[in-house]
Amino acid sequence: MTRFNDAFVDIEDFQPPKKWQARFSNLLVWLMVALLLTGGWLFRDWMMNQFGNLVLIEGEPTISYPAKWKPQPVAEQLFQVIEPESTAAFAPNQQVAVLPMPDEPFDLFWPEQRPTQLVDYHERSRLLTSIADGRRALLMTYSFIPQENEATRPVRAVAQDLVFELHEGEHTRMVVVTIRATEADWERIGPLAQNIWRHMGVVLP
Amino acid sequence: MSLNVSEPAVRSGDLRRVAQGRRSFWATLLIMAAMLGLLGTAAWMNWLDPLEAQIPQRFQLAARIALALAPALLSLILFALLTRKNDMVSRIVFLLWLVTGALYLVTVRPVANWLFPLESWMTALWWSNLLVHFLITATLEMFLVYLVLRFGVYPGGALQTVTDGPIYGAAAALGLATTLSLQPLLAGEISSISDFALWIGTLAMGYTAVGAMLGYFMAQARFKRMHLFYLVAGFLFSTLLHTLFFVLYQAISAQMAQLPGLGGLIFAFVFALMSFLFIYWRLWLSRKDFMRIAALVEIKEEAARPRSLLEDVIHLVETQQIDVRPSPPLPPVQPASTTAAVGEIADLENSWATLIQEQEASHDQV
Numbered sequence: 001m002t003r004f005n006d007a008f009v010d011i012e013d014f015q016p017p018k019k020w021q022a023r024f025s026n027l028l029v030w031l032m033v034a035l036l037l038t039g040g041w042l043f044r045d046w047m048m049n050q051f052g053n054l055v056l057i058e059g060e061p062t063i064s065y066p067a068k069w070k071p072q073p074v075a076e077q078l079f080q081v082i083e084p085e086s087t088a089a090f091a092p093n094q095q096v097a098v099l100p101m102p103d104e105p106f107d108l109f110w111p112e113q114r115p116t117q118l119v120d121y122h123e124r125s126r127l128l129t130s131i132a133d134g135r136r137a138l139l140m141t142y143s144f145i146p147q148e149n150e151a152t153r154p155v156r157a158v159a160q161d162l163v164f165e166l167h168e169g170e171h172t173r174m175v176v177v178t179i180r181a182t183e184a185d186w187e188r189i190g191p192l193a194q195n196i197w198r199h200m201g202v203v204l205p
Numbered sequence: 206m207s208l209n210v211s212e213p214a215v216r217s218g219d220l221r222r223v224a225q226g227r228r229s230f231w232a233t234l235l236i237m238a239a240m241l242g243l244l245g246t247a248a249w250m251n252w253l254d255p256l257e258a259q260i261p262q263r264f265q266l267a268a269r270i271a272l273a274l275a276p277a278l279l280s281l282i283l284f285a286l287l288t289r290k291n292d293m294v295s296r297i298v299f300l301l302w303l304v305t306g307a308l309y310l311v312t313v314r315p316v317a318n319w320l321f322p323l324e325s326w327m328t329a330l331w332w333s334n335l336l337v338h339f340l341i342t343a344t345l346e347m348f349l350v351y352l353v354l355r356f357g358v359y360p361g362g363a364l365q366t367v368t369d370g371p372i373y374g375a376a377a378a379l380g381l382a383t384t385l386s387l388q389p390l391l392a393g394e395i396s397s398i399s400d401f402a403l404w405i406g407t408l409a410m411g412y413t414a415v416g417a418m419l420g421y422f423m424a425q426a427r428f429k430r431m432h433l434f435y436l437v438a439g440f441l442f443s444t445l446l447h448t449l450f451f452v453l454y455q456a457i458s459a460q461m462a463q464l465p466g467l468g469g470l471i472f473a474f475v476f477a478l479m480s481f482l483f484i485y486w487r488l489w490l491s492r493k494d495f496m497r498i499a500a501l502v503e504i505k506e507e508a509a510r511p512r513s514l515l516e517d518v519i520h521l522v523e524t525q526q527i528d529v530r531p532s533p534p535l536p537p538v539q540p541a542s543t544t545a546a547v548g549e550i551a552d553l554e555n556s557w558a559t560l561i562q563e564q565e566a567s568h569d570q571v
Contacts, residue, residue, distance in 0.1 A: 014498045015215045017430045025426060025436040026355060032437050033348045036444070037320075040340030044321055047333065 051199050054079055054096060056175065057168050061131055063177055064199040065094050066192065090146050090157055092181035092189045094196070098166060099174045106174050107138040110163045118144035124158075132201025137164040139202065143183065158186040160193050162202065217503040223428050224495035225366045226488070227294075229287030234375075234413070234481060237280040238474065241406040244276070245470045248399035257398045266390075269401060273386045276409045277302060277379045297363050298376040305353050305380035313345045335452050343447035350377045350416050351440060354423055367424045367491050371484050374420020375413045382412035403466030410473035411450045414480035419443040421484050425491065450476055 017025070054063040056078075069081035074095070082093040102109040107128055115121040124141040131137045140161045145154050159180040166173045179196065181189035197204060247253050260268050281302060285295035317323065321341050358364050358373050386405045395401045422439025425431060453476070458469045521527045 011215065011498060011502065013430045014220060014428075014495065015430065016428060017426065021430065021433065022426075024433055028434065028437040029348075029351060029440050032440060033344055036340050036344040040321060040337070040344070043336050043340055 051196065056096075056098065056166060060166055060168075061133060061135075061164070061200065063096055063175075064196050066196070069094065086185070088182055088185060090155060090180075090182050092179075092185050095176075095178045095180070097176045097178070099176060101165065101172045101174050106163050106165065107136070110138060110161065110174075110176070111140060114140070114142070114161065118142075119147060120145045120156075127205070129203045131162075131164055131203075135164055137162055137202060139163075139197065139204075146180070155182045155184075157182050158190070160197075162197060162200070215498075215502060217499040217506055220495050220499035220502060223366055224492040224499065225368070226492060227288070227366065227368045227372065229284060230368060230372045230375075231485070232287055233280055233284040236283055237276060237413075238410070238477070240279060241276055241409060241470075242474070244402050245406050245467065248402040249467050251399060253398045253402055269390050269395065269398060270387065272398070272402060273390060273405055274383060276405060277383045280379070281376070293363070294365070294369065294372070297358060298372060301353060301357060301373055301376040302380040302383070304357070305350060305377040306384040307380075308349060308353065309346070309381050309384045313349050317341065317345055331452065331456070334455065335448060338451050339444065339448040342451070343444045346381055347415070347419060347440065347444045347447055350374060350381065350419055351423070353377045354420060359423060359427055364424060364427050367421075367428055367495070368488055370420040370422070370424020370427070371417035371488070372420065374423065375417040377420075378412040378416020379409060381416070382408040385412075400466050403470045407454065407466075407469045407473040410470075410477040411447075411454070414477040415443055415447045415450060417484055418446055418480055421487060428495075429491075446480065 016022075050067055051064040052067045054065060056063065063079075065081050066083070068084070070084045072080045072082050072093075074080045078098050079096040080093060082091045086092055102113075111123065111126060115123075121142055121144045124143060126141075127139040129137050129139055138161070140163070141158070142161075143156050143158045146157045157180055159178055162177040164175055166175045177200075179189065179193040194204065257265060257268065281295070281299050284298060285292075288295050323337065323341070354370075354373055354377060358369075364370065364373070386401075386408050389395050389404075390401065395404075419440065422436060422443065426436040426439070450473075454469050454472055457472045458466070460468070518527075522529050
C-alpha cells in the first residue's frame with residue numbers, strides 16, 4: 001500500500017510550526033487540562049454526595065452510609081439503613097450500635113461476643129486497623145444465617161463489623177458499625193462496604 | 206513523487222539532523238529493564254530481606270532511599286556514558302529528572318491534596334478508580350511533564366532530533382516515578398523491602414513509557430507542522446495510557462493475590478515493551494520521512510547551485526567574497542610550433558600506412 005506521503009509530499013509540513021500554531025496547540029492543551037480537572041472536580045462532588053454522614057457526638061468520628069439507603073427504625077439498634085431497591089428477603093443493610101465499653105480490650109471482646117449473637121457464625125478475616133483520626137479499630141468479616149430469614153429458605157449472609165471506641169466526656173463506649181448482605185449480594189455490596197470504610201478513613205490493606 | 210514548492214524553506218542538513226537517531230537511548234532502556242528485572246527477581250526470590258537484615262537498623266532507611274534512587278541514577282549515568290559526544294543531552298536529561306521530581310512535590314501533590322483530597326472520597330470501585338485516575342491523577346502528572354518539557358526544552362535548541370522527545374519525556378517521568386516511590390517510604394508505609402523493590406520497578410517502567418509517549422508527540426509537534434489538534438490529542442492519549450497503566454496494574458495485582466507485586470512488575474514490563482515498540486515504530490517512520498524529504502530538498506539545492514567550481518570562484522570574486530590579487534604575474538604564454546606539429550602528424554601517418562601494408566601482405570601470404 002502506498003502511504004499518502006509517498007505519493008505527495010508537502011515540504012511545508014517538515015519544518016517547525018509557526019509561532020501562532022505552536023501557541024494555539026499549547027493553548028488547546030491547557031484548555032483540555034482545565035476541562036479534565038473540572039470533570040474531576042464535578043466527579044469528586046458527586047462522589048462525596050453518595051454518602052450520608054451520621055454524627056454520633058460532635059467532634060467524634062462520623063459514620064458514613066450510602067445516601068440512597070433508607071433509614072429504618074429498629075429497636076436494638078441506634079441506627080439502621082437498608083437498600084430500598086432490594087427485592088431479596090434479606091435486604092443489604094447497615095447498622096450502627098453503641099454499646100457499653102467492655103472491661104477487656106474491644107478487639108478481644110468483640111470477636112468472642114459476636115458469635116454468641118448469630119446463628120452458624122464463621123469468621124472469615126480479622127484486621128486490627130485505625131480510622132481517620134488514628135484511633136484503633138477492629139474490622140471483622142464473617143458469615144452467618146440471618147434470623148430474619150427463618151420463615152423462608154435459609155440463606156447465608158456475609159457481614160463486616162467495624163468496631164472502635166467512642167468518647168463522650170469521661171465515658172467511653174464501643175461503636176459497632178455493621179454492613180450485611182446475602183452471599184449473592186455481597187459481590188456487589190462488598191466493594192461498597194470498602195468504600196464506606198475508606199470514606200470513614202479506615203486504613204485498609 | 207512531487208515536491209510542491211520550487212524553493213524549499215528548509216535545508217537538507219537540518220532535516221538530516223532532525224532525523225538522527227540515538228541508539229544510546231534504546232541501549233539505556235534495555236539495560237534499565239534488565240536491571241529492574243534483576244531487582245524484581247531478587248525480590249521474588251526473597252533475597253533482599255535477608256540482605257537488609259544484615260544492615261544496621263539506623264542505616265536501613267538510607268539503604269531503602271538508595272534503592273529507590275538507584276534505577277533512575279544508574280540509567281542516567283549509563284545514558285551519560287553512552288552519549289559522551291553530546292554532553293548537553295545527558296545534562297538536560299539529568300536536570301529534567303531532578304526538576305520534575307522536585308516540582309511534583311511542591312505543585313502536583315499539594316494541589317491534589319487541596320483541591321481533590323482523594324483519600325476522603327476515593328473508592329475501590331473500578332469505574333471510580335478509572336475516572337479518578339483519568340480526570341485527576343493522570344491529568345495532573347502528565348500536565349507537569351508537559352509543562353516541564355514545554356518550557357524546559359521545547360523552545361530552545363535542546364530538542365535536536367525527533368528521538369530527543371521520548372528521551373526527555375522519559376527522563377521527566379522517571380523523576381516523577383522516583384518521587385512517587387520515595388513518598389510511601391518516607392511516610393513509613395513500606396514494611397517489606399521486597400515489595401518496595403517491586404513497586405520501584407513497576408513505577409519506573411510505567412512512568413518511563415508514558416513520559417516517552419508524551420515526549421514523542423511533543424517532538425513531532427516541534428519539528429513538523431502537524432494538525433492543530435495533534436498535540437492535544439497526543440496529550441490526551443498519553444493521559445489515557447497513564448490511566449490504563451494504573452487501572453490495569455491494580456486489577457492484575459488484585460487477581461494475583463499471592464504475588465501482587467510481581468504480577469504488577471511483569472505487567473509493567475509488558476506495558477513498557479508495547480509502548481516503546483510503538484514509539485520506536487513511529488520514530489522509524491518519522492525519521493524515514495525526514496530523510497526522504499532531506500534527499501528531495503538536496504536535489505533542489507543541487508539544482509539551484511552553480512554548475513562548476515570555476516563559476517563559483519567567479520561568483521565569489523564578483524561579489525568580493527574572496528580577495529584576488531594580480532601578483533605574481535602569470536608566465537608568458539609560449540605559442541605552439543606549427544611546423545613541428547605538422548612533422549609529427551606526417552610521421553604518424555607514415556607509420557600507420559607502413560603497418561597497414563605489412564598486415565595486408567601477411568594476409569595475402571596466408
